[in-house]
Amino acid sequence: MASDQPTPGEELPPSGTAAEVRYGLHLLWENHLVMAGVIMAVGSVVLALLSNFLVNPSAAGTNPNLPRLCWNNPFVNWNIQGINNCGGAVFPLGTDYYGRDLLKMIVLAIPLDLQVALEVVASAMVIGVVFGSVAAYAGGLIDELILRVTDVFFAVPGILLAIVLMTILGRTISNLTIAVLITWWPLYVRLIRSQVLSEKEKPYVEALRAMGSSRPRILFRHIVPNSIYPLLVQGTLDIGSVILTFSTLVFLGFAPSPVIPELGNLANQGIDHIATAPWLMIFPGLTILIISLGFNLLGDGLRDIFDPRLRR
């Protein structure tokens, strides 16, 4: 069959790829901001992978005898009256409402936030590639239908739709993931659709068609791989945004339990104790900021590397 023949795209040796990668790494190295982003993003992933070795997960358990909301790190003086002193062991970032070491809780929380972000972004990408590329390649009624469905989702602010979904679905972590995903996928459909639209007019697609390649093969073996870079950039940027949205929803009280170590959940404990235990708000939020900023800087740098027009 004609479609089993090797196609020009596959025959081409990966000439220049190594040079491209080297040049990309060079750009990365040159740009200190992006390097800072790489360090923050990779550091948070490494910390997440190691978290169960660094901190015993049983530290998340509660015990009424633990010293609640206390601070005894001698290097920081909050200058607030009425702070509890922990006595005994030093807690570098103080303790939370349940008397748990806040630093340990943050280390235990990072994997959950990153895992949800990866799940949402990866699923949104898959949905986006399937529906977006089909919409662009098929055109006509199918395109119109898929576009109008995404219109419906774009008409509602994401956080509001997520709140409605959580009201109905019930408060669990997996439902939170689903709620964020439902607000997220239309963006990827639009993105990959616009990429495929410009890609499918290129001469190599016509050449493939002339050689008798089947439509699914042209679409998924040739057009999609060629239009995937902006999706990867968006995905990197969105890891940060999903962590923000997810932890914000948890912060607003959509967590199954206030005890679960999650960055938004830890900050939520701080609301009622903002005047006597500000660390409970400050450090979990700061962790979210660092992770999110890391992925945003990285994504911003990847955009420069993948888009030759922006190179200087």
Next chain:
Amino acid sequence: MKLYEYAIRRLILMVFVLFALAVFIFYLTRGLLPPEDALSQFITPRMNDAAKLSLAQALGVATKSCPSYAAFIGQQDGCVVPLWGQFTGWISNALQGNWGYSQLPGVTPGTLTTWEAFAERFPFTAELAISGTILTILIAVPFGIISATHANKLPDHVSRVISLAGYSVPQFWFGYMLQIVFVLYVAIHGAGILPSSSTLPTSCGLCLSDPGTITSYTGLPVLDAALSGNFAYFWDSLLGLALPTITLALTTIGALTRILRSSMVDALHQDYVLLARSKGLRERTVIYRHALRNALLPAVTIAGLILAFLLGGVVVVEYVFSWPGVGAAAVAASTAFDVNFLELYVLVTAVILIVANLGVDILYAKLDPRIRY
């Protein structure tokens, strides 16, 4: 295609999208839940089962032949109207402004309709969103211009980091940081300035002692105070608006700065800028009279979208600053299971967003004669 033909086409699409959204939201809030939940917002404490049954029939959830309320709750055969029939009843009620009674915390059941509860909170949200939009424009426009004229130099890098930080900061955290700094520390270790929410604390150092009262013209406290000529009230409302506005504008400032930068960089590379420079015009004139006027076009039209975006995106900020708007009420409505409020909020926000999008596209076509639809 003429502009008005395009506008009509878009309006038809808008109706379609709103209808699809209504179906989606109805299915979420009613289709996935037991049928008697549709009644919950209409039930007053004094109703007996017969009254509840006739209410269910009036709402189009129970069939006319249903023998008793218990049979309806038990979902006996032929007692519950199929979902599609329920939807037509719900949408015709909704279009007549009948959204049931509010179940928000602090509201006596059966005294306040959902529509009234929404309407009395909405001006506060609008006020916050409008001031957020104004602050965004005031900060992002100069930032965008400076980044473009100093592209890839230090000011550009600084504004890039600030923009990215704006995307990356958790809004709730930033709001509480402002509160910790201005309310906790400044209030304790000095004169308290900048109250953290619309309810003014007594320690507010710069607030005037008794703001008095104002006449309500628009529902927006700041505007009403100015129209009433009550300076004390105006000053107090403005102070109360400061911290939430800064928190709210954080994300949009970054976005608008980046958009303006890229359109300004494009404009500065155009031939007419080269011509202006070669005529020997001053750089200031070239930037502000020639490049900026063209670069502002996409940015100005986006201001409408920012306003619409902020109108829907105030949930977190209102929650953090205990702002009496619809956003904080949405969180409360979710906890109190007040689905009517959520339905109303979603659909009103969708109408605002879609109309803003349409308005921006038409404005864009009006301002830029090169654009043809």
